Amino acid sequence: MLRILVLSAVVVLSSAQVRNCPDNDYGPRECTCTIVNLAGIDHRIIDCQGKSLPAVPAGIPADTFSLDLSNNAITELSADAFTSLNALEQLLLSGNQITAIPDGVFQSLEDVKVLRLNENGLTTLTNGMFSSLVALEKLDLDDNRIETITGSPFSGLARLRELRLNANRIINLPTAVFQGLAGLQKLFLHDNFITSVPSQAIRSLNTLIELHLENNDILTVGNDSFVGLTSMLNISLSGQPDLVEVQAFALRGVNRNLERLEIRDCPKLTILHEETFRDFTLLQRLDLSNNNISRLPKAALENLNRQALVTLSGNPWICDCRLSWLRDWMDEAVMNPDLLDINNVICDAPPKLKGQQLEIVNRFDLDDPDVCNLLNPAGQIGAGPVVVASLFSLFCALALSFAV
Structure with a gap:
């Protein structure tokens, strides 16, 4: 499958026609403007990355398909910064100094599919903050300072497939935080300060296939922590410095579909229950390396898929x-x-x-x-x-x- 995807990407790129924008329709002079033609359709790409811009520049053409404003010095977004950009499908704001998102700033961006706000200074997510981005498929909020989340900031994002909240300062996730994410498939929450699996918050994510909770402060993975995640294929709980127990029925509800499970690099995890991995008949990868486990009951692994790769090193x-x-x-x-x-x-x-x-x-x-x-x-x-x-x-x- 990977080879097919790579070959497809090569074919698309080789068939694309790229040309510079005409001088009379170039956009901001400090940026680069190119036209990429795919399947007979022109896509305008405005690249303003790394120009030390203090704000979103004026004069961006209304038909811009992709706008890259990453790695600048933007500290705030004006409420009308993107008002005329009705054709925009990709907005990249990574690596700036944005600390807040004003109400209505994304109001006209109903076609945006990718929004990157990683590596900024956001501290708070508020109810309905992104709700106007109804076509959004990927939202990247990694490497901010988010610690306060109120209401349902992602409500209305029924098409969102990937949500990244890594490397923030999140301790607790409110129950309604993921409300409205009817199609979410990948959720990244690693490198925060989360103290327990957010069972109530994730319970409704029945389309989720991948959950990353590495490098948090989880103490115990309690029974039925993942109930409701009926499509789950991949869970990572690695890198928990204080994790002492994965309870016997912690993985009940996901055991029959799960293909990959990682619980490694947990220095206080010393025991495993016999029931924890029961009926994992489709599991392809189980990583239990670099914990503090000294004994393993036979019953813990005897019902696994016998062709699974099980890593036990470093114990x-x-x-x-x-x-x-x-x-x-x-x-x-x-x-x-x-x-x-x-x-x-x-x-x-x-x-x-x-x-x-x-x-x-x-x-x-x-x-x-x-x-x-x-x-x-x-x-x-x-x-x-x-x-x-x-x-x-x-x-x-x-x-x-x-x-x-």
Whole structure:
């Protein structure tokens, strides 16, 4: 599919006719004006990027198709900045110093499909802020300072397919924040300060196929966090410095369709529940690398798609009899050669196996009675549950013998 898309793009570009705009119809002199003809239709491209412009320049032709004002020094937008640009379909305002969006500034832009406002200084999103952009398909608000969101700023954007809110200062998302996004497919929220999966806010996004929550401050992924996301294919929860638990039924509702799941680089995540990945029959990629997981129950992975790529590297594995099932699984001929990232599953304990690849550890070493079941959950050799139980039984026996 990717190759087909690339070839299609090459054909389109090679068939396009590009020419400079005539002098009497050029637009702002500080900008570049070109006409691109595609399938017999002329598209005017006005490129003003990197010109140190303090404001949107005057004299932009009314038939402009694409306007690039990125990387300038624009601090504010006048209410009538784009009034005459009824043909505009792409507006690029990245890399300026815009701190607020005045009411009605996008009122005449009913055909705009792409709006980039990333790398500005926006702090607040207000109710209906973008509602007049009824044809919008992609909205980029990355790398701003957004921390306050009121009402439904994206209401009316039924055609929006991709929304980017990465690298802002968002802590909480109000329940109605995504109201009206009837066709949203990709939602990017990584590198914020979100403390929990915004379950109520995303519940109505039944067309969403991709959700990115990496590098936030999520503490627990609670049960039914993704209920309602019936089209979901890809979830990323990686890079949570304080994540301690993914609850047993956290992924209930998306498990039967999900194709990719990433929960990596979470240094406080130590355990996984047996039920968490149950019935993930279509999963193609599961990344659990670079966490602090030392044990993995067999039931956690036994119902996965057996051709899925599962990455377990970078965890402090305790290689004893309770992990012998994983060692056996690595030897199965039917497995995908990359399954379980087997070359990088390294033992952290017991001491005699520390640093060894689980793939090459002798099966009998895992069942060595001197270490099997003598490691407590913290990975230290000592009085584990079996030893404690044995000592308690011995104490009881001695007590009864003295009583007799």
